[in-house]
Amino acid sequence: MKLCVIGLGLLGGSFALAVKAIHKNTFVLGVDANPAHGQRALERGIADEVLPLPEALKQSDLVVLATPVDVIYTLLPEVLDLIPDQATVVDLGSTKDLLCQVVAQHPKRGQFVAAHPIAGTEYSGPDAAFASLLEHKTMIICEREKSGPASLALVEELCRDLQMPLRYMGAKEHDLHLAYVSHLSHISSFALGLTVLDKEQDEKNIFDMAGSGFSSTVRLAKSSPAMWGPIFAQNKKNVSEALESYIRQLQEFKATIDKDQQQEAKELMAKANEIRRILG
Structure with missing residues (x-):
């Protein structure tokens, strides 16, 4: 699987490390606005390659948005525009209503899963990431009925692999x-x-x-x-x-x-x- 992680900090980095630990054939494409974060993610083995956003997206099976929520809000429609037809996008943001609204009418809405892991620390950046951060932490999935069966199943399966209990609710x-x-x-x-x-x-x-x-x-x-x-x-x-x-x-x-x-x-x-x- 080719996993694209946009935002190589605590959550994005930890997600990448956790998935790589379980699925050894995962290749992580990293995207980050901060070149120093991209370099550090390579050094720590969080990402296998760091690329510009459009180049990373066109190769990806699963895209994870792990930036601040204002950046997710801006990027999400663009990411859905650019991903392959069989790819899935999941965000890890702490707010959901505005994010779901901004793509409510997007033709690829079914390829998006709105998610929020109840996990974190007070630290940030690639050096804060660790593989066990998400273990046994609840993953909330919002508006699951608007996600396509294949995309929803992929995210749910990964959560189970990471030993993350699942909960479902509306965005509001x-x-x-x-x-x-x-x-x-x-x-x-x-x-x-x-x-x-x-x-x-x-x-x-x-x-x-x-x-x-x-x-x-x-x-x-x-x-x-x-x-x-x-x-x-x-x-x-x-x-x-x-x-x-x-x-x-x-x-x-x-x-x-x-x-x-x-x-x-x-x-x-x-x-x-x-x-x-x-x-x-």
Whole structure:
């Protein structure tokens, strides 16, 4: 199989490494706007060859779009225009509604599978990629009824090979849920990082006194702005609603502290403890 990976960073690189580890005959054609990333992907064995986009597409059996979502939005119609008639395109973006809308009437819509792996780290670039990133991570497939049987079956089979459980949902439903369980947590982490940096001008104090709780909570603040900025923009309505709910909760906590309502604060925390049951 000839696999074209557009965007040779954490997700694209990890997908390529994972597929190559399982399917030894896979030849990976890499495409990346950053020449240094392309070179590093070759050095790490993520890609076997790095080519310009049109040249890579015309040879590909499966094309994976693993760039920031604003780039996916721009590239997706062009990629569908250029791929061979039997090829499949899958994206790994964290938003789905706008991406599905932009190709809804494309004559090759059936060759596209809208997917989102619930996987990642706070790091980016080819050096962040590793083969086991996707293992046992859920892959969400949106609008599966609009993907052709052959393309859908190919992506599903690869997910099973990578030990990725599959879930199916609509694009709008996906974006609503992810605003709360993914996008909001990143904004919260960015905001916490800014709050502490603004208060503690002496960085040494931050690192000397930061415990594991702070480190785990602020970890996502190290994530790439180039990736997350477009996600917030494409899912702005759902993200804004999630933020409004979150701000109300913060204000409620603040009110219990301002009014020295210790019992009320404990009740809020006890209610939040229910998350343990949901997360297992």
